[in-house]
Amino acid sequence: MAKPNIPDIVVSRLPLYLQTLNHLLREGEEVVSSDELSEKVGIPAVQIRKDLSYFGGFGVKGKGYDIIHLIDNLRSILNLNQIWPMVIVGVGNLGQALIRYQGFARQGFEIVLALDINPNIIGTEIAGIVVQDVETMEAELRRSDIRIALLTVPANAAQSTAEALVAHGIKAILNYAPIILKLPEGVRVANIDPVLKLEHLTYYLS
Amino acid sequence: MAKPNIPDIVVSRLPLYLQTLNHLLREGEEVVSSDELSEKVGIPAVQIRKDLSYFGGFGVKGKGYDIIHLIDNLRSILNLNQIWPMVIVGVGNLGQALIRYQGFARQGFEIVLALDINPNIIGTEIAGIVVQDVETMEAELRRSDIRIALLTVPANAAQSTAEALVAHGIKAILNYAPIILKLPEGVRVANIDPVLKLEHLTYYLS
DNA sequence: AAAACCTTGTGATTTGATTCACAACTATTA
DNA sequence: TAATAGTTGTGAATCAAATCACAAGGTTTT
Numbered sequence: 001m002a003k004p005n006i007p008d009i010v011v012s013r014l015p016l017y018l019q020t021l022n023h024l025l026r027e028g029e030e031v032v033s034s035d036e037l038s039e040k041v042g043i044p045a046v047q048i049r050k051d052l053s054y055f056g057g058f059g060v061k062g063k064g065y066d067i068i069h070l071i072d073n074l075r076s077i078l079n080l081n082q083i084w085p086m087v088i089v090g091v092g093n094l095g096q097a098l099i100r101y102q103g104f105a106r107q108g109f110e111i112v113l114a115l116d117i118n119p120n121i122i123g124t125e126i127a128g129i130v131v132q133d134v135e136t137m138e139a140e141l142r143r144s145d146i147r148i149a150l151l152t153v154p155a156n157a158a159q160s161t162a163e164a165l166v167a168h169g170i171k172a173i174l175n176y177a178p179i180i181l182k183l184p185e186g187v188r189v190a191n192i193d194p195v196l197k198l199e200h201l202t203y204y205l206s
Numbered sequence: 207m208a209k210p211n212i213p214d215i216v217v218s219r220l221p222l223y224l225q226t227l228n229h230l231l232r233e234g235e236e237v238v239s240s241d242e243l244s245e246k247v248g249i250p251a252v253q254i255r256k257d258l259s260y261f262g263g264f265g266v267k268g269k270g271y272d273i274i275h276l277i278d279n280l281r282s283i284l285n286l287n288q289i290w291p292m293v294i295v296g297v298g299n300l301g302q303a304l305i306r307y308q309g310f311a312r313q314g315f316e317i318v319l320a321l322d323i324n325p326n327i328i329g330t331e332i333a334g335i336v337v338q339d340v341e342t343m344e345a346e347l348r349r350s351d352i353r354i355a356l357l358t359v360p361a362n363a364a365q366s367t368a369e370a371l372v373a374h375g376i377k378a379i380l381n382y383a384p385i386i387l388k389l390p391e392g393v394r395v396a397n398i399d400p401v402l403k404l405e406h407l408t409y410y411l412s
Numbered sequence: 413a414a415a416a417c418c419t420t421g422t423g424a425t426t427t428g429a430t431t432c433a434c435a436a437c438t439a440t441t442a
Numbered sequence: 443t444a445a446t447a448g449t450t451g452t453g454a455a456t457c458a459a460a461t462c463a464c465a466a467g468g469t470t471t472t
Contacts, residue, residue: 007428007429009429010429011406011409012406014405014406014409015401015402015405015406016386016402018405019384019386019399019401019402020386023385033448033449033450034449034450035448035449040386041386042386042388044430044431046431046432046451047430047431049449049450049451049452050429050430050431050452052451053450053451053452057450057451058450059449059450059451060437060438060439060449060450061436061438061439061449061450061451062437062438062439062447062448062449062450063438063439063448063449063450064448064449064450065450077409078405078406078408078409079408079409079411079412080405080408084404084408093302093303093306093307094303094307096299096303097299097300097302097303098400100299101299101300103384103400103401104400104401104404107401107404107405109401109404147411148404148407148411150400171411172407172408172410172411174400174403174404174407178225178309179225179229180222180225180226180246180247180248182248188407188410188411190403190404190406190407192400192403193225194304194309194310194356194380194398195221195225195309195310195313195315196221196222196225197380197396197398198290198310198313198315198354198380198396199220199221199224199284199286199313200217200220200221200396201354201378201394202284202285202286202290202354202378203217203220203283203284203285204378204394205285205353205354205377205378205394206285213458213459215458215459216459239418239419239420240419240420241419250460250461251419252421252460252461252462253459253460253461255419255420255421256421256422256459256460256461258420258421259420259421259422263420263421264420265419265420265421266419266420266467266468266469267418267419267420267421267466267467267468267469268417268418268419268420268467268468268469268470269418269419269420269468270418270419270420271420414471414472415470415472416469416470416471417468417469417470417471418467418468418469418470419467419468420465420466420467420468421464421465421466421467422464422465422466423462423463423464423465424461424462424463424464425460425461425462425463426459426460426461426462427458427459427460427461428459428460429456429457429458430455430456430457430458431454431455431456431457432453432454432455432456433452433453433454433455434451434452434453434454435450435451435452435453436449436450436451437448437449437450437451438447438448438449438450439446439447439448439449440445440446440447440448441445441446441447442443442444442445
């Protein structure tokens with residue numbers, strides 16, 4: 001179980017470190033200093049060191065961090081030493097694109113169930129996944145151990161769909177709908193709304 | 207020009223307020239207190255008031271905020287009283303889904319140019335946009351006033367593509383590639399990487 | 413018209429994150 | 443082997459953000 005005393009903002013940077021370490025490993029590097037990593041990841045070296053020190057001393061003084069060793073540790077901290085099955089609800093344009101996206105599986109996140117309400121979409125196959133009727137959510141989730149959901153339904157259906165997911169055991173939701181979900185304590189939600197990001201950017205465009 | 211003395215974290219919350227105010231307006235509400243807004247948006251009322259007070263006193267004591275008036279002001283602060291034309295580079299699964307996504311245009315962001323390197327994709331039409339050869343980037347950007355780009359190319363092409371975009375006048379990039387872009391000062395980048403968010407979520411899943 | 417109530421806007425305070433500064437240790441060079 | 447250089451890990455100091463507390467002013471009720 002994750003220690004509850006580590007600042008969430010620290011946790012949020014670990015995936016970034018992991019991503020960059022994976023790049024370095026692919027380039028054939030074996031050791032990296034916090035200064036080099038800082039350069040790549042755009043975060044001050046001392047902050048990287050302090051973040052890592054919450055979890056232990058992974059580095060060697062005078063040398064740096066063994067990349068494989070640090071990747072192993074970060075993957076363990078982030079619970080990435082397993083395949084995470086996921087359900088996606090809403091198989092429109094975006095949902096289909098996400099089902100086809102290779103990047104999830106590459107990092108151990110596998111969409112194993114796709115649900116939709118539209119009869120024209122139910123039964124179609126996308127990248128090996130046959131879309132099921134959203135009515136089957138309860139039964140499908142019951143006989144699986146899916147704990148993560150991708151929510152790509154229209155905004156007006158998002159809240160009720162999210163509640164149904166949570167009622168049937170979903171513990172984390174990646175929400176693509178442009179609304180703020182109200183869900184019970186203990187359910188983690190991460191929002192992905194490109195419009196909010198654009199509106200943030202335009203503030204700085206004269 | 208945007209005042210440079212306002213914390214970025216404050217600016218980042220304004221789009222959220224705007225989104226929620228738009229919902230309230232659509233529901234027929236005319237006035238909202240910071241307490242009500244807090245409830246909807248999930249941010250403490252005093253923080254909403256303090257955020258807004260950076261830009262002026264928009265409320266009425268004893269009453270609350272006139273929704274239309276506050277929306278107008280936020281739109282003006284965020285430079286949303288115009289259509290923002292955008293270019294998208296990379297018309298794969300995700301790029302196509304974004305071109306078809308209605309949410310951008312609905313909020314004043316319009317994809318007017320789509321570029322790709324793949325001959326099989328160049329020339330195809332998606333939601334009224336004919337995909338152009340990425341080689342035409344310079345010419346197309348020169349005769350337009352596009353300042354925002356959506357970057358949906360593969361990771362290994364992202365850095366060089368971003369540099370080309372910046373060289374031809376792009377000032378803000380919404381980066382969907384799973385890498386950290388290194389770009390000159392003055393270019394704003396916002397990253398959308400669902401895998402990083404998932405890896406953050408799994409930390410909290412036992 | 414007075415009293416009671418409500419809500420904003422903000423200076424002061426508290427909390428939390430970042431950065432500084434450096435001791436401790438390792439590796440490399442002379 | 444000694445001296446120099448490099449790098450981590452961390453307590454202390456600084457900086458920034460969030461929250462508190464409340465005066466001021468508007469609204470509603472009696």
